[in-house]
Amino acid sequence: xxxxxxxxxxxxxxxxxxxxxxxxxxxxxxxxxxxxxxxxxxxxxxxxxxxxxxxxxxxxxxxxxxxxxxxxxxxxxxxxxxxxxxxxxxxxxxxxxxxxxxxxxxxxxxxxxxxxxxxxxxxxxxxxxxxxxxxxxxxxxxxxxxxxxxxxxxxxxxxxxx
Amino acid sequence: xxxxxxxxxxxxxxxxxxxxxxxxxxxxxxxxxxxxxxxxxxxxxxxxxxxxxxxxxxxxxxxxxxxxxxxxxxxxxxxxxxxxxxxx
Numbered sequence: 001x002x003x004x005x006x007x008x009x010x011x012x013x014x015x016x017x018x019x020x021x022x023x024x025x026x027x028x029x030x031x032x033x034x035x036x037x038x039x040x041x042x043x044x045x046x047x048x049x050x051x052x053x054x055x056x057x058x059x060x061x062x063x064x065x066x067x068x069x070x071x072x073x074x075x076x077x078x079x080x081x082x083x084x085x086x087x088x089x090x091x092x093x094x095x096x097x098x099x100x101x102x103x104x105x106x107x108x109x110x111x112x113x114x115x116x117x118x119x120x121x122x123x124x125x126x127x128x129x130x131x132x133x134x135x136x137x138x139x140x141x142x143x144x145x146x147x148x149x150x151x152x153x154x155x156x157x158x159x160x161x162x
Numbered sequence: 163x164x165x166x167x168x169x170x171x172x173x174x175x176x177x178x179x180x181x182x183x184x185x186x187x188x189x190x191x192x193x194x195x196x197x198x199x200x201x202x203x204x205x206x207x208x209x210x211x212x213x214x215x216x217x218x219x220x221x222x223x224x225x226x227x228x229x230x231x232x233x234x235x236x237x238x239x240x241x242x243x244x245x246x247x248x249x250x
Binding site for chain 1: 173174177178179182183185186208209210211213214216248
């Protein structure tokens with residue numbers, strides 16, 4: 001059985017937070033998945049892993065990537081930002097695209113969002129825990145987008161996983 | 163195999179939070195569960211899959227369950243959707 005590590009890099013620069021400190025119970029209780037959050041100070045969201053861009057809604061407030069190993073990584077910019085209906089977000093890629101870790105996906109109007117969004121805290125989570133053998137947080141207190149790793153995942157073999 | 167079609171009433175459709183709750187319930191059931199909008203069908207046990215359907219308010223989706231406990235699974239999911247998926 002081939003097991004190996006996938007490194008998940010920071011999609012935005014900023015200060016890191018544990019998911020438990022994200023101001024939304026669904027993310028804080030890891031119901032979406034396990035991972036780490038970033039309180040952002042940069043305005044271009046980059047891909048945290050390489051793979052297929054499974055999800056980039058028109059609202060531009062989230063991005064989901066499925067790696068070649070079948071790991072699903074979701075980045076969700078801020079809390080309740082779906083309600084802004086795209087205001088402050090400019091998608092730079094299309095759903096279905098193949099993307100490389102570090103590739104720009106969404107431009108973010110930070111100043112506008114600071115005024116309009118309840119929170120800009122951005123969880124980065126693995127949404128299919130069945131594929132996670134082990135997860136190790138590697139980020140320090142601050143991370144740079146596309147450069148610093150947030151965490152790494154030992155991927156479990158996907159045989160029999162739909 | 164059982165199928166049910168249902169209208170999503172959440173103001174912002176099946177975005178991250180309601181999708182997470184739907185998938186969490188789907189994962190409690192051993193049977194295969196798929197969700198379809200138009201001609202796109204995905205695994206209802208995958209959050210990214212469900213979000214990729216981009217279901218908006220007042221759009222309909224079809225849930226299909228197949229295998230052990232399919233009836234119970236569909237009933238639980240329909241009840242969750244009727245209850246507003248945590249946003250009622």
